Amino acid sequence: MHVLKTLLLTGTLFAATAHAQPHPIADAQGRTADGQYPMDYKAGPVEAQLKKVDQRLKRGAYKPDWAALKAYETPDWFRDAKFGIFIHWGPYSVPAFANEWYTRNMYAQGNSAFRHHVETWGPQNQFGYKDFIPMFTAEKFDANAWIDLFQRAGARYVIPVAEHCDGFAMYDSAMTEWKATTMGPKRDTTGELATAARAKGMHFGLSSHRAEHWWWFNDGRKYDSDVNDPKYAGLYGPAAPMRLNGDDAKGWPDGNHLENWFPPNKEFLDDWLARTTELVDKYRPEMVYLDWWSAAPAFEPNMRKFAAYYYSDGRAKGYAPTIAYKGEQFIEGSALFDIERGKLDALRLEPWQTDTSVSIKSWGYVDGDSYRTAKSLIGDLIDVVAKNGNLLLNVGPKADGTLPEEAKTVLLGMGVWLTVNGEAIYGSRPWTYFGEGPTVTVTGEKKETPNKVWTAQDIRFTTNKGKLYAMGFVRPADGKVFIRTLYKDTPYLNRAPTSIELVETGKAVAWRQTDKGLEIDLPPLDSDMPYVLRLSL
Structure with a gap:
């Protein structure tokens, strides 16, 4: 998205949006009496974090404008590492059906996940996504064992998803009560992974899919489901319409025309910036991977603020950060370009990354998934590295915290090859x-x-x-x-x-x-x- 076009869109789309506290009761479309959308908004922590952001932007090494952000350079640690592990893990690993979009699709009438949910767990007004959280106990989770496996696979960095589109934080956030430290595992699994990875010399980063949460549960607004219960607005809200005309029935808008989507309000955008910079403060990630919907025009001002905050933090504290993006959030040369489940047909002068999964059907764990072979993934790695890229390979752990045996077999097979042939990969150009x-x-x-x-x-x-x-x-x-x-x-x-x-x-x-x-x-x-x-x- 060109910056001028973005500014015009953001200025016209939500100039009239008020920054108001959500009311407790929503109508069938998710709106409250004053036209707002109820959500998990904690004014005190959000405003305190935004104040910290403003202070950093005033004195930081990077300013929130594109010209300044082009001073960014891809860090050498990333260029040398070549191979990383991505982790999709959360309460969606409990139903383990179809893919990690079960959290949304279980509310979409006509979807196979909707039918499966009703037949297996009951109607959505009696058993909703929230009810999987107590079942997500992660009782066998061992961060050190995971990191040991990833190292044996030959990976040099690890990127767990800190918050998926479902709005359940897999880290210790001050912005929500719907998090792994107080529910489900009742542990800071992200913090444990960070400690274990760094103890073994691995680089550690995080991924945020928070942007999609604006509309993620909106299908549950269309009938009697627990999405409409005000007690659970903290998890399900805002659940806003996807399209500007409010008609979601026409399907997904073209990803290249995100301006056609219903724009998030200021409250949600403030919350997004607060949560994303909170990840930087709490875990000092060397990479922050931002999912695709953060390329929507309304996020553009906050995208510049986040990048300036994050890059300045790295400069001040002596680590080398990078932001991976896969849409149009950044201009060329201001962050790291990523291609989801795809590659390039030629050498790219600037470093880049592809992210794919060891499992074929889903990023999160699901029953009956198919798996890649070690040989094919080594082939991907060879092709990508020769074209100046890195391979970020995803695994989806089970709800109990164990990794599928099929995934472990593939990872160890890759590690055997890399132990012998790694000199052609690691540190190469x-x-x-x-x-x-x-x-x-x-x-x-x-x-x-x-x-x-x-x-x-x-x-x-x-x-x-x-x-x-x-x-x-x-x-x-x-x-x-x-x-x-x-x-x-x-x-x-x-x-x-x-x-x-x-x-x-x-x-x-x-x-x-x-x-x-x-x-x-x-x-x-x-x-x-x-x-x-x-x-x-």
Whole structure:
């Protein structure tokens, strides 16, 4: 969204919105008598936090304007790490049905989650989402065990979701009573993960999906459900309409036209800024990942304030922060671009990130999910890193705090490969040319092909400590590798190869450089995983 357009939209859409305390009773559309939407708004903590934000913005190293924010640089820790773990975990892991959007879809008449909920748990006016929270006990949660697994998988950073769209905070927030420290686990699971990760030398960040909560439960306004009970406005509110005309029946608006969505009021926007900066103050995350709806035009002023607050905090306290975004919240060069379940078809000069999941159907844990293979995810990692990106791989724990065995198997398989071949990944930088081969990677969000099939002709390159690495996705049946890009006198190399080694054996391989390409003979090996060649020049 261009800044001028954003300012015009935000100025016209909610210039008349009042900053008022919510009233306890809402009508069928969620509005109270004065036209407001009841929500979990704690004036004292919110206003105290916003005062702190204003003070930081006055004296901080970064100012809340786009020109100043372009001074941001992607931190080296991120560029070196390459591989991180994302965690979607919350009360939605109790029903464990379909996907983590169950929290919304269980109220959407006609949705399979709605039917499943009624048949399994009863009607929504008798058993609502709130009733899953006491069942979300996390009695087997062990932060140290999780971090140990993630390290064995080869991950260098971890990003749990601090608050999903459901409005249940998985951290110790002063802004709400609907949180893991007072309900469900009655533990600060986020704080425990932060402590465990940092004790093992892992980088730690957080993700916020709070923005979507403005409309998340609005389907429950359309009939008799517990969303309309004023006792639970703290969890379900605001539950506002999605569209400006109030007609949600037309489906989801185009994600590229978020100005057509009903804009959040000032109260919600203040609460969003307070909660998001609270995460910075409490946990000092090195990454804050913001979900997609925060790209809606109304968030633009607060987006600049948050970035300036967060970057200034890092400068003042000596850590290197980064913000991952996947919409149009930021201008080029002011934050880290992320692609959900998707990739790029070419090398990007600026660092970027893709986030996907070890599970195929859902980000959160659900019964009967399908899972990726370690080989396919290593292939993703190779392709992404060669194009100057990082892979953020999600896991969805069960309600009791354990991780699915299928996920653990995949993660450990990745770790075995990275233990041997990690020198081509960690700390690497992209080469002049990302790679070659016939397999096309489609650019864009949600366009990944799980367990993608590559060919023996597909090769990717990275550089590290003066070495050039050539990574092959598939070992050719005859052991003959041919790399067209590295032909004799290629302009991509200013020095000829002097030796080539297969990293997994540490032994030299036979090779010949001709006018048509580089020919390499691989030894027979009992493995179908990608291979890595180390070229000394």
